[in-house]
Amino acid sequence: MAEGLEEMEAQDSRPVYVEQLDQHVGEEVLIQGWLFNKRSSGRIRFVIVRDGTGLVQGVVTPDADPETFELAERLPQESSLRLWGTVRADPRAPGGYELAVRKIEPVHIPKQPFPIGLKEHGVGFLMDHRHLWIRMRKQVPLLRVRDSVLWAIRQFFRERGFVATEAPILVGTAVEGTTTLFPLDYFDRTAYLSQSGQLYLEATCMALGKVYWIGPVFRAEKSKTRKHLTEFWMAEAEVAFLEHEGNLTLQEDLVRYIVEFVAEDRKRELELLERDTEALLSEVREPFARITYAEAVEIVRGHGVEMEHGDDFGAPAEDALGAHFGRPVFVERFPARIKPFYMKRAPDDPGVVLCADLIAPEGYGEIVGGSQRVDTEEELLAQLEEYGLPREPYEWYIDLRRYGSVPHSGFGLGVERTVAWIAGVKHIRETIPFPRMLDRLEP
């Protein structure tokens, strides 16, 4: 009977989310969420409730029923609850709206204190409690920014007629010989977790024309930096009949689209993250800079960073480039021997390849890497040999150059680095719900 009454009551006020409260001023609503914090001043009590879309302050006075008044004092942090109250605008309330609470109904009351308080914590402790940390103040808006970045990517490609497709995660061979792969037992042989879907997208674009996919990739490098995870997400695209210049334009259009979309779509979240969105937008307003590898080396040296022509860019070099331009910069035409076997040589200079890395400003490093691909069997066989790679596992890939081969190009965008740049967070471990890093496999 008592249960029946509660259900009736719940039906009286439709549940609404905190982000919709401005549409319900003056109405009684039902909020379903968790107790984020509470404050009390004796005869007036404040409960701050979060529901995934935002935080709202509930005001509890002795006018509410005695049980509710008592709950407002007693409920511990992260109690789950239903809360009925009338929405009103009040400048004293965080967010501008608050609830005059009529009733609180606990759903679950924790028996022990929530490990993560509102005061500061160390990174190690927070990472050990990542499953709970994601509920907290900065993490919720950050994960909502991530959602928006992924949504923007899908929307961009769909608007342009790309077909969303998939590449396998389990693969039998390395895509690029250099990077370390995670091996695993696959019946009686060794399989690996894919480090890139690119080779497969090259095949798929010959079927579908323009393709993209967004998925996890894996790198067994023992990197310990703020820019690296062992499992991260890439948005990769591959387009038949697209050549190098068009590839850069496509990447530039995509990156600008993502930034502009997210800046608007997650305006409130970026404010909570204290990201200066004007500064961010101004970085992508102008056309991106385009320089060659050779020019980049000179610029980097001009900033006092030592490097030889023929070296790949290290973190200090990337930072120097980002600082020099203050906006994204494409570095084109790398020396062939520091890039993978599948990139096409420049027709006017066989020492360099038709590739580009896109370096984000503000020290976020390379966020996109792409190239035009080798498109003749002769070139591909020659380059496999040059890189000392066996031909047999790549027979299917060589086949793509035997049956109606066309010029084609593509790229991969690092999702977490892009989110970090847009949100303005220093370490990419916070841009994914459960980061996988060296020595960090749990939770």
Add this chain to the structure above:
RNA sequence: UCCCCGGUAGCUCAAUUGGCAGAGCAGCCGGCUGUUAACCGGCGGGUUGGAGGUUCGAGUCCUCCCCGGGGAGCCA
């Protein structure tokens, strides 16, 4: 793999030259009718990461190990 820093209460940190292990927060008890990481008073809370060594005496010095953080390299 290499370099640097750290490990003290549930959490964040202090502890002077080697000399009685402390504070804030959290928890518990009490107070406060507009709080904003509220505030005020009280209470409980410790194998100082582990092993060994030096010493009258080690959180502090030495050796080894474990764990974490930051950075490099490599990469997106």
